[in-house]
Amino acid sequence: MRTRTCLAACGSVLAATIGLLGAAASASASTTTPVVGYTYLDGNTAGANTIDAFARHADGSVTPLAGAPFAAGGAGTGAGLASQGAIQVTRDGRYLLAVDAGSSQISVLKVTWNGVPQLVGEPVPSGGAEPVTIAISGGLVYVGNAGPGGSNFTGFRLHFDGSLTPIPGSTYTVPSGAGVADVLFNSTGNRLVGTLVNTSQIDSFVVRPDGLLRAAAGSPFTAQGLGQIGAEFSPTRPHQLFVSNAHNGAGLGTVSAFRDGFGGELSSVGSSPYPDGQTAPCWVEISHDGRYLFAVNTASSNISSYAINRDGSLTLIGSTPIRDGGGDIDARLSPDGRTLSVDGAGSHIVSVFAVNGGSLTELPSSPTPLPAGSAPAGIVVL
DSSP: OOOOOOOOHHHHHHHHHHHHHHHHHHHHHTSSSOEEEEEEEEOOOBEEEEEEEEEEETTSOEEEOTTOSEEEEEEEOSSOOOOSOSEEEOTTSOEEEEEETTTTEEEEEEEOTTSOEEEOSSOEEOSSSSEEEEEEETTEEEEEEOSTTOOEEEEEEEOTTSOEEEOTTOOEEOOTTSOEEEEEEOTTSSEEEEEETTTTEEEEEEEOTTSOEEEOTTOSEEOSSSOOOOEEEOSSOTTEEEEEEOOSOTTOOEEEEEEEOTTSOEEEOTTOSEEOSSSOEEEEEEOTTSSEEEEEETTTTEEEEEEEOTTSOEEEEEEEEOTTOSSOOOEEEOTTSSEEEEEETTTTEEEEEEEETTEEEEOTTOOEEOOTTOOOEEEEEO
16 A cells, blocks of 8 residues: 545537636636636546646636536546646646546646636546556656556657557556656656655656657666655756655655766765755655755645755755645646645645745735545646
């Protein structure tokens, strides 16, 4: 069992159009500032899975879209996934990809002009059991499956029309019970890693031109602590990799820094791992300029900030409490990098922070309640 430590034809067209306009109007009318983007969470709802959707306003506040939550097409588990990246968005913002962990499927949803997600076709089998994490690089997609009898990383092609097709021979099997927690590409798409939370290991691969994976010599690598859940590559230095160590114990959380070498070999940077003095730093996010790292401490209800030095070493700045937090998980920056949104699954909220370099300040409008009945996993911000 994976660790849960760390929610008439013309008439039809007209009615649909009115419904979409109503969603946008409802979101805009609830605040005096305009809508500048959208925030989505995978509801991981038991039975029929759903997507939680919010309008994001210029002042950083978020308000639910009318009609939310929206059908995802597959089924959720209704319980925490202990993973990072359960929902992802394509670089152009056209499509959302979300795990349906309860039905072992992946859903593709088109982001409409007013933010309402619409299912593209039927959900696609994930290539294993209980998918929990997704990585996207252009049209290449990899899914991490964590379930018994189907733990693996499996590749897909995402086509222009939103269809998703498996890549023959792309499945890389991991031991059942290893606890796949995250799969991610670097910014150039030529490296991919996957974290294994239960065995405290990191799988590292070179991505071949045909989309298949070549495991690095020595992979999986033994991590520098216990409970590797979240990981991120630097967006500006593709060879720099940062991984959380969530299960070291109370007050013993750390973040590791690695250099991803030519063949995918991982080597430690500086005096890694770097402590934050908190408990369960499960999820990580990096500023768009590659200068700061934010680690969500699930059991401490706060977020640690680190400065990332040029060599990839880390310097702790401090920790910021999460108002009404508890069981906070995945976090994502807005496209302009000015706000950080946190999936507060344990308290069933979304929290939003203003970002000033490595400093965080929770907005007065935060937190915002999540829809009832979900067990949200992952978060994306457009």
